[in-house]
Amino acid sequence: MYTSNVYTVMIASxxxxxxxRYLARDVIMEWNSNHSESRKIVLLPLxxxxxxxxxxGDRPQALINKQMVERADVVIAVFGARLGSNTGVAPSGTVEEINLQxxxxxxxxxxxxxxxxxxxxFDAQQFAALQKYKSELRSASLYTEFDSSQDFRTKLSNHLAKLLNDKTSFKDFDNGGARASDNAQLGEDLILSPAMQVVLNLANNSTNKRIEQGSPGNTPEMIKEWESAIDTLVKHGLLKKEDNSESVVLTPLGIKIALGNTVKVTSPRASKLLFKTIKSREGRMQLLxxxxxxxxxxxxxxxxxxxxxxxxxxxxxxLNELTxxxxxxxRxxxxxxxxxEAFRYVKEFEPLLRNVYDKSILN
Known part of the structure; x- marks a missing residue:
């Protein structure tokens, strides 16, 4: 008998x-068989x-997040030829799980x-979505490609061993294997202004989770509001200014807040459709x-x-985004x-969105 620290490893895909998925579970259990007694570590696959x-009581992915992702110490995410189904929060359940982790x-x-x-x-739309997501990750992550199931098993086995040898990966755990209590962060209690919500939304939907500090507005009031929003988000730890750069980047806390952000329309074309429809005689758009x-x-x-x-x-x-x-x-x-809800939304956010998004599209 021996005492071990238990780490949970979620398999997402x-x-x-x-x-x-089942190969990943086999690799985890194989590691336990070979190393858990000597390392005093047990890996629990989820x-x-x-x-x-x-x-x-909630949408299905939110319940999965609560039951599994919030427990996960490590996430192994595997993609084949599909990205998955949109959850309303992320392009797919797997992507939402990765973002939360x-x-x-x-x-x-x-x-x-x-x-x-x-x-x-083969689903061409799913494959295209996967390739787009993969390209967005290139400059912000280190991922691995595999050619076969056996290739995946070999690479995962090597990588898991290296991860468990990297003590910095588990720096948030105490010697008993339990999670250290999270420190309260000021940004959690920050009330977001419309300008701050737009800034967070744009950063979260951009490649590398960053945007330029310069205001897209064309009036002194709009420029002041934009700069004030960025300064406040930096002060509260949701954005971080980069050295020798005009960019600001989302922090992990910023991404967390952005995922619950109330700004809904995220694309220029959705903005165009919404603005055109809401200002029409009947408030109606036809798809023919x-x-x-x-x-x-x-x-x-x-x-x-x-x-x-x-x-x-x-x-x-x-159109799907708006519905x-x-x-x-x-109807x-x-x-x-x-x-x-559209009228409330446009009343609150139209001035900022009209300056943020491409005017050639909105006009």
Whole structure:
């Protein structure tokens, strides 16, 4: 008999890498068999298939976060050819789990498959979303690619051993293996102004989680409001100024606050659709699927400026964004109406958003 510290290792992934999920569990258990007695460490794998239970009261991903991610000391995230389904907070459940783990400043091990793809199960939209997410990570993380299941097993086994030899990865744990109590941070109690909410939202949705300090506003009042927002967020630990740079970057606390931010519209095209619809005669936008293509119209005005596939996809995504957040409501076939929440939202955020987002798109 021996006493050990127990660390939980969550295995996160979309649904197309089932084999790799079970291989990851095997690697964890193999490490325990070979090292736990000598190292006085036991790794406890967490998988939603075995470690969640039925519960009500919140969206499914939030319940998974509470039951698993908040317990996780390490997250192993594996991707095949899919990113996963949007949760309303992140592009997929796996991405939301990675983001939450990052806000806790705990290790995330990222793996992407380069293996062959089953043509019968291939989803071009999912694959494109995955590649976009992967490209966003290149300059802000160190991830590993694998060519086969065996390649994944070998690499994960080596990496897990190295991680457990890196004492700095577990610096937040005391000698008993329990989490040290989190220090209260001033930023948790900060009441965000509309300007601060827009700054956080833009930074959180940008590559590398950073934005330029310079105001996008064109009036002295707007410039002052922008600069004051950044200064306040820096003071409260949500943003950090970079040395020898005009940029500010989100801190882990800033990302945590940004995930619960009330700013809803995050894309220029969604802003355009919302502004055009809310100022129309009927408060209605029509989505028309005709033989010569897809059209979005408000008061007989065509909103899609060109007919290329990328632009059409961006507008469809923008429309989905607005309906998901309750700013437009679908009634009947192809008709979308603004909601009372949309009027409140635009009244509060329109001045800032019109300066932040691309005016050539909004006009």
């Amino acid at each position: 979309p649904g197309d890498v089932k084999d790799e 998988m939603w298939e075995f470690d969640t239970y039925p519960e009500m 990052f806000t806790k400043q705990r290790p995330v091990m990222l793996y992407f498959s380069n293996g062959s793809i089953d043509r019968d199960k 699927d005709r033989s010569n293509g897809l059209f979005m119209m408000v008061d007989n005005e065509h909103l899609i400026e060109d007919r290329n596939v990328k632009t059409l996809a961006e507008y469809v995504a923008a 998901e957040f309750g700013l437009l409501e679908k 009947g076939v192809g008709s979308y109406y603004v909601t009372s």
